[in-house]
Amino acid sequence: MxxxxxxxxxxxxxxxxxxxxxxxxxxxxxxxxxxxxxxxxxxxxxxxxxxxxxxxxxxxxxxxxxxxxxxxxxxxxxxxxxxxxxxxxxxxxxxxxxxxxxxxxxxxxxxxxxxxxxxxxxxxxxxxxxxxxxxxxxxxxxxxxxxxxxxxxxxxxxxxxxxxxxxxxxxxxxxxxxxxxxxxxxxxxxxxxxxxxxxxxxxxxxLEHAIAITSVTGEPPRPSGARHPSITPFETFHAADGLFVIAAGNDALFATLCQALRLPLAQDPRFATNLARCENARLLKRLIEAVTLDNPAQHWIDLLQRVGVPTGAIQNIAEVMQDxxxxxxxxxxxxxxxxxxxxxxxxxxxxxxxxxxxxxxxxxxxxxxxxxxxxxxxxxxxxxxxxxxxx
Amino acid sequence: MxxxxxxxxxxxxxxxxxxxxxxxxxxxxxxxxxxxxxxxxxxxxxxxxxxxxxxxxxxxxxxxxxxxxxxxxxxxxxxxxxxxxxxxxxxxxxxxxxxxxxxxxxxxxxxxxxxxxxxxxxxxxxxxxxxxxxxxxxxxxxxxxxxxxxxxxxxxxxxxxxxxxxxxxxxxxxxxxxxxxxxxxxxxxxxxxxxxxxxxxxxxxxLEHAIAITSVTGEPPRPSGARHPSITPFETFHAADGLFVIAAGNDALFATLCQALRLPLAQDPRFATNLARCENARLLKRLIEAVTLDNPAQHWIDLLQRVGVPTGAIQNIAEVMQDxxxxxxxxxxxxxxxxxxxxxxxxxxxxxxxxxxxxxxxxxxxxxxxxxxxxxxxxxxxxxxxxxxxx
The missing domain is CATH 3.40.50.10540 (Crotonobetainyl-coa:carnitine coa-transferase; domain 1)
Structure with a gap:
């Protein structure tokens, strides 16, 4: 054809x-x-x-x-x-x-x-x-x-x-x-x-998301670094040898993540819903990194991939070209x-x-x-x- | 129709x-x-x-x-x-x-x-x-x-x-x-x-540009903040009241920019070509900001637009929605x-x-x-x- x-x-x-x-x-x-x-x-x-x-x-x-x-x-x-x-x-x-x-x-x-x-x-x-x-x-x-x-x-x-x-x-x-x-x-x-x-x-x-927020709240969103502005945890985390990404987009994925990291946070009212997690994002990041700093990024990526939590490396362009x-x-x-x-x-x-x-x-x-x-x-x-x- | x-x-x-x-x-x-x-x-x-x-x-x-x-x-x-x-x-x-x-x-x-x-x-x-x-x-x-x-x-x-x-x-x-x-x-x-x-x-x-660079040099590019990786000046500059953008993409635009800012740099060997400007980008940024800090961003945007140098404000989403x-x-x-x-x-x-x-x-x-x-x-x-x- x-x-x-x-x-x-x-x-x-x-x-x-x-x-x-x-x-x-x-x-x-x-x-x-x-x-x-x-x-x-x-x-x-x-x-x-x-x-x-x-x-x-x-x-x-x-x-x-x-x-x-x-x-x-x-x-x-x-x-x-x-x-x-x-x-x-x-x-x-x-x-x-x-x-x-x-x-x-x-x-x-x-x-x-x-x-x-x-x-x-x-x-x-x-x-x-x-x-x-x-x-x-x-x-x-x-x-x-x-x-x-x-x-x-x-x-x-x-x-x-x-x-x-x-x-x-x-x-x-x-x-x-x-x-x-x-x-x-x-x-x-x-x-x-x-x-x-x-x-x-x-x-x-x-800019679908940013315009939607501004349309309703009147408040333009600001830069949010390496995290998603309204989903948590959905950002970069430090491992022993560098950064990697965890994108746990809903409560079920967050519960799976907590189990994999042996962090008993899924029922904690500060983290039980996405809204609560967004409000306590900095504390949650420190708690997750308290665990992830113990092992290299690839260890955590392999572990989280096995249980189905979206995760991945931050690749530079040379790495991308070999992926x-x-x-x-x-x-x-x-x-x-x-x-x-x-x-x-x-x-x-x-x-x-x-x-x-x-x-x-x-x-x-x-x-x-x-x-x-x-x-x-x-x-x-x-x-x-x-x-x-x-x- | x-x-x-x-x-x-x-x-x-x-x-x-x-x-x-x-x-x-x-x-x-x-x-x-x-x-x-x-x-x-x-x-x-x-x-x-x-x-x-x-x-x-x-x-x-x-x-x-x-x-x-x-x-x-x-x-x-x-x-x-x-x-x-x-x-x-x-x-x-x-x-x-x-x-x-x-x-x-x-x-x-x-x-x-x-x-x-x-x-x-x-x-x-x-x-x-x-x-x-x-x-x-x-x-x-x-x-x-x-x-x-x-x-x-x-x-x-x-x-x-x-x-x-x-x-x-x-x-x-x-x-x-x-x-x-x-x-x-x-x-x-x-x-x-x-x-x-x-x-x-x-x-x-x-990633056309990043892949081209990595393909030829073997060196993956790194983040370059608010500047273009290979064109200078093509970045944000501080004015009296905040940041704005100047994008002078070639020698003629740079000469026009220098004239508008009353900076006699267009013939200076450190800045005469884009390659030289890239090598001396930090110095050039400080020299330009030495001038631009004197007036608000809108003053410089109006001035540079009159002479045809690409420039503009950094708008937040609320401003964008009123543009x-x-x-x-x-x-x-x-x-x-x-x-x-x-x-x-x-x-x-x-x-x-x-x-x-x-x-x-x-x-x-x-x-x-x-x-x-x-x-x-x-x-x-x-x-x-x-x-x-x-x-």
Whole structure:
């Protein structure tokens, strides 16, 4: 069986992270992704460290398997090529500031008139509407403004950034969802749609719990360090050799935990309910650590896993990349160089479909303009494979 | 125009967060979502604080606009109802531990044989394959094991949890993507597929930068507090009245920043390139704060926004919920109660499509079993609207 999107051509004008992350997922689902890059330097992330043999691991992680053509969208000759690409594309993606595509003559309205079935996906810092639509944004700005930083960090200390770039990545994921929904609608007979994703909006969508609390109490939650704000015990604990996690999400699991640690606390009114445990969380943490400090973390993880209490290590990224479960799920893949030699490790595709091939080896990231000849040849081959023929 | 998924019926057996988050997005895209809940207590989150008039704001935030029917899938009578629902559904979602659906007689293989076009979406802690597939997991366990905690927190201090439940939410987002891709494939003529999403896998997919660094250097990155690990200045700074963010992502922005702060550092070899700035990040932070401590954060935000340097406040959730840009984008919506009175605030839908209605008021979350009569009536109405008729 073919991958779901194997007939789809994505024309990808995006750069850095949010947009390329969306087109990476579309590529993983089988689409052909043609990166249209700025001549000369191309996608900024080509210059992002770390490098190996002059190639950016960061760029490769997000762009493996895509094709590249360098086009100056203000130049007449390159515009002709871009017009031919548009005629064959099902999706165009861009992450310019609002208005840039319009000034180039490729805004949503113009493209929708010329290519009614084309899906137009835009991702920007603040979206294409609202008072701040023209302002620049980076991941850090939307993590701060969107509220996730205000609930991340140690209690009574300054907030910290989420270590992963979720300001970009969440937006890329929602862009992918919007494009998939719009492609489905086209297949059902509708016209193409504009998908307008804001990085700031996307942060809001991660905050279900914090917004619920603020909505009812009026009190915004604060950072709670390594513990869940409203479930106890659901945090990190010190063992003899370091930290590990216990997540006993209900009374039954707490009783099992107490038995395993030989702590007779399950009937104690200070700890008998989750509400009581939350009120006495610091005391409970000290009582649990009084026991757990006696043995290394792995001892407690093994013991608690045997009795079914959710638990686990806090792994650094090197450990994550060796984790047997993660490797069994093909979540660390090899990205090839042009000679098909392994060059980098990258995260695999988390969307596991029963008929989607999930190779442990991924095609290389493209050189800048590296697929120009093939793309021009494809464009000259007439309309046999193009979008209009499939309608 | 109709919403993209307006012909789709989702049978949703999931509870708590990851699965219900996915079906919330499908609902936002127009699908009819029927929650099949355990009789008696239903979805655990119905009992999660905070409450208003006895209803959980948390449950409402994730389940508004869905319908509910309580079914005991081990009872003969309820199984007959469930079978009728399956015959009309396009998608079934579940988040049991692997094997539970098989023991109920509703495993993927059995359902695929009976309903070849049905899309089957599963989300679990570790996925349906691999050595740890049967282990329980919660958000906290996969945040710790998946590596994101190891890069979140203050430098040289213990790691912290991401304040939002991204262990669940990222998995829910990937489940939604997989279901959308599988629905598209069905529309293109393929059979239904199984979508197998693991919370742990989904954490890996957020770590593009950290995995790239570890892949090349062998050194796993550590927490870097409120600064980006490889761009400077890209972090929080103290003003007279608190913290704010400056994200000067390249040399030109740094030069603009220096001019705005009247700090003659742009040509200084210690700060002239991003690499040099990263090496001297602590000194640079002190130099910038020597200036910014003189005025309140809003002064600097206004000044830097005027010259185009990405900047912003660190907003708490109450501030986020009043932010004019966020309100202009309809990202804080009202969730009604059964009498259509506003009951809760919740995050809006970040997937803005040009033809998708985006009402500022959302339908109520269902009472447990609250739609039984309507659902049974619909089932008795014959096959006019059902899935088979639309094929």
């Amino acid at each position: 073919k991958p779901p999107l194997s007939d789809i051509v994505v024309l990808d004008l995006t750069h850095v992270l949010a947009g390329p992350y969306a087109s990476m997922t579309l590529r993983d689902l089988g689409a052909r992704v043609i990166k249209v890059e700025r001549p000369g330097t191309g996608d900024d992330t080509r210059a992002f460290p770390p490098f190996k043999k002059g190639e950016s691991a960061y760029f490769a992680a997000i762009n493996h398997g895509k094709e590249s053509i360098a086009l100056d969208l203000r130049g007449e000759e390159d515009r002709l090529v871009f017009d031919q690409l548009l005629a064959r594309a099902h999706v165009v993606l861009e992450n310019f500031r609002p208005g840039v595509m319009e000034r180039l003559g490729y805004g949503w309205e113009a493209l929708h008139t010329r290519f009614p079935k084309l899906v137009y996906g835009a991702v920007s810092g603040f979206g294409h509407t609202g008072p701040d639509r023209l302002r620049p944004a980076y991941d850090m700005v939307v993590q701060a403004r969107g509220g996730v930083m205000s609930i991340t960090g140690e209690r009574d200390r300054d907030p910290v950034r989420v270590g992963a770039s979720i300001g970009d990545i969440a937006a890329g994921m929602f862009l992918c969802q919007g494009v998939l929904a719009a492609l489905y609608a086209v297949q059902m007979g509708a016209d193409g749609q504009k998908v307008d994703i804001a990085m700031l909006d996307s942060q809001l969508a991660l 047997p479960q993660i490797l069994a799920r093909n979540m660390v893949v090899d990205v090839c160089d042009a000679e098909c030699e392994t060059q980098f490790k990258a995260a695999g595709n988390p969307v596991k479909l029963s008929t989607l091939p999930d190779s442990p080896v991924r095609a290389p990231a493209p050189k800048l303009d590296g697929n120009r000849a093939d793309i021009l040849r494809w464009l000259s081959e007439g309309s046999a494979e193009n979008r209009d023929a499939s309608e | 109709k919403p993209p998924l307006s012909d789709i019926v989702v049978l949703d057996l999931t509870h708590v967060l990851a699965g219900p988050y996915a079906s919330m997005t499908l609902r936002d895209l127009g699908a009819r979502v029927i929650k099949v809940e355990r009789p008696g207590t239903g979805d655990d989150t119905r009992a999660f604080p905070p409450f208003k008039k006895g209803e959980s704001a948390y449950f409402a935030a994730i389940n508004h606009g869905k319908e509910s029917i309580a079914l005991d899938l081990r009872g003969e009578e309820d199984r007959l109802v469930f079978d009728q629902l399956l015959a009309r559904a396009h998608v079934v979602l579940e988040n049991f531990r692997p094997g539970v659906m098989e023991r109920l007689g509703y495993g993927w293989e059995a359902l695929h044989t009976r309903f070849p076009k049905l899309v089957y979406g599963a989300v679990s802690g570790f996925g349906h394959t691999g050595p740890d597939r049967l282990r329980p997991a919660y958000d906290m366990v996969v945040q710790a094991r998946g590596g994101v905690m190891s890069i979140t927190g203050e430098r040289d201090r213990d790691p912290v949890r991401v304040g939002a439940s991204i262990g669940d939410i990222a998995a829910g987002m990937f489940l939604c993507q997989g279901v959308l891709a599988a629905l598209y494939a069905v529309q293109m003529g393929a059979d239904g597929q199984k979508v197998d999403i693991a919370m742990l896998d989904s954490q890996l997919a957020l 004019p840009q966020i309100l202009a984008r309809n990202m804080v919506v009202d969730v009604c109660d059964a009498e259509c009175e506003t009951q809760f605030k919740a995050a809006g839908n970040p997937v803005k499509l040009s033809t998708l209605p985006d009402s500022p008021v959302r339908a109520p979350a269902p009472k447990l079993d609250g739609n039984r009569a309507d659902i049974l009536r619909w089932l008795s109405e014959g096959s006019a609207e059902n899935r088979d008729a639309s094929e």
